[in-house]
Amino acid sequence: MRAFPLVHRLLAAFLAFALTLVVPPATARASIGEPAPSATEIPAGTDATVAVLPLEVRGEVSDADRALLERNLVEGLTRGAFRVVTPQDVAAAVGETGPCKEAACIQEAAKKTHATHVVTGIVVVEDRDYHVELALHDGASGARIVRTEEGCEICGIADAGELVATAAATLRTKLEALARGPSRVSIVSEPTDAVVTIDGEIAGTTPLERELVPGKHVIRISKEGHISVEREVTLVEGAQESLRFTLEKVPSRLPKRPWGYASLAVGIAALGTGIFFTALHDRPYKIGNNCQGQDVDRRGNCRFLWDTKWYGMAGVLAGAALVTLGIAVLLNTAGAKGRRGKDRKGRRSKKKAKRSAYRPDVGIGLGSLTVRGRF
Known part of the structure; x- marks a missing residue:
C-alpha cells in the first residue's frame, strides 16, 4: 500500500523536471527578448503618413490653449484614410528644435517619424484676433505642396480651435486627392511670358506645366499692359488639362x-x-x-x-x-x-x-x- 504513494511522488518529480526542460521560465524569456516599444516610438514600416509638427504660436497663449489647438488639428486630420503622428510623438522622435521652416528640417522630421508628409502650422494671436496658417509638405523633398489660411476677429480659443480644425480638413482633402494621383495642367497664353498665379501664389510664367492636386483651383494670368484673366478650373485626378488664355491689351486713351x-x-x-x-x-x-x-x-x-x-x-x-x-x-x-x-x-x-x-x-x-x- 505504501509503494503507490512512492511511485506517485517519483512520477510527479519526473514530470516536473521534464516541464522545466521544455518550457523556459517567463523571466528568462523577458530578459533575452526584444524590449517593448515605448509609447512615443514610431516603428518603421507602419502606415504612418502625416507627421504633425508642434504649432508655432505667436502671441499670448497658455499651454492648455496650445494643447487644445493641436488636438483640434490632429482631430481634423485623423478623419482621413491615413495615420497621423501627433505633435507629441514628433517632438519625442525629433526633439525640441524650435520652428521647422527649412526643407532640411522637414525632411529630418519625416525621416525620423517614417512619414510621407509633414504638416506645419502657425497661429498668430493679437488681442482676441486669431490667424491660422497650415501647410502640407512633401516628406521626401521638404517642398510645400499646399497652404491654407483661416482667420477670425474678436473670438475665443474655442473659435480658434474650430479655425484650426477647418484648415486641417482642407489639408486632409488635398492629401486624399494626392493619394488618388495628381493632375497635370498645361497653361499657355497669347502673348507669352505672362505671370501665372495659382490659388493666390505665383507659379511661374507661360508656357507652364505643373502637377496640382485634384479639385478646384483659381488660375490668374496677368501681364503688364494687358487685361488680367482669372478662371476657376476643376481638375480630375490623373487627368491632363490644357488651358489657353488670350490677354487683351489695355485700351489706349489715344485715337486710332x-x-x-x-x-x-x-x-x-x-x-x-x-x-x-x-x-x-x-x-x-x-x-x-x-x-x-x-x-x-x-x-x-x-x-x-x-x-x-x-x-x-x-x-x-x-x-x-x-x-x-x-x-x-x-x-x-x-x-x-x-x-x-x-x-x-x-x-x-x-x-x-x-x-x-x-x-x-x-x-x-x-x-x-x-x-x-x-x-
Whole structure:
C-alpha cells in the first residue's frame, strides 16, 4: 500500500523536471527578448503618413490653449484614410528644435517619424484676433505642396480651435486627392511670358506645366499692359488639362491711327493760319475803297488796320496742340502695330525687338508734351 504513494511522488518529480526542460521560465524569456516599444516610438514600416509638427504660436497663449489647438488639428486630420503622428510623438522622435521652416528640417522630421508628409502650422494671436496658417509638405523633398489660411476677429480659443480644425480638413482633402494621383495642367497664353498665379501664389510664367492636386483651383494670368484673366478650373485626378488664355491689351486713351493723320493735317493748317494772322496784325486794311482819300493821314498811314493778333495766337495754339496730338497718335499706334506683328508672326529678331523696346512713349497734357523712353 505504501509503494503507490512512492511511485506517485517519483512520477510527479519526473514530470516536473521534464516541464522545466521544455518550457523556459517567463523571466528568462523577458530578459533575452526584444524590449517593448515605448509609447512615443514610431516603428518603421507602419502606415504612418502625416507627421504633425508642434504649432508655432505667436502671441499670448497658455499651454492648455496650445494643447487644445493641436488636438483640434490632429482631430481634423485623423478623419482621413491615413495615420497621423501627433505633435507629441514628433517632438519625442525629433526633439525640441524650435520652428521647422527649412526643407532640411522637414525632411529630418519625416525621416525620423517614417512619414510621407509633414504638416506645419502657425497661429498668430493679437488681442482676441486669431490667424491660422497650415501647410502640407512633401516628406521626401521638404517642398510645400499646399497652404491654407483661416482667420477670425474678436473670438475665443474655442473659435480658434474650430479655425484650426477647418484648415486641417482642407489639408486632409488635398492629401486624399494626392493619394488618388495628381493632375497635370498645361497653361499657355497669347502673348507669352505672362505671370501665372495659382490659388493666390505665383507659379511661374507661360508656357507652364505643373502637377496640382485634384479639385478646384483659381488660375490668374496677368501681364503688364494687358487685361488680367482669372478662371476657376476643376481638375480630375490623373487627368491632363490644357488651358489657353488670350490677354487683351489695355485700351489706349489715344485715337486710332487715321485720326492721327487727320489731327496732324488740321494742325498744320491751323498753325499756318495762325502764323499768317499774327503776321497780318497792324497792317493796313486795304480791302475795298479803304486807305484812300480821307482814310490816309499826312504821313501816309491808313486809318484802318488789321486787328488779327488774338485770332493768330488762337490758331497757333490750336495748331500746335493738334500737331502734337497727331504725332503722339502716330508714334503710339506705330509701336502697337509693330508689337502686334511680333505677337502674331513670332518671327521678329531680338535685335528688332530691342529697338522696339527703345521706342519713345509720347503723351500730351494741358500745356505740356511728355516724351518717355531710353535713349
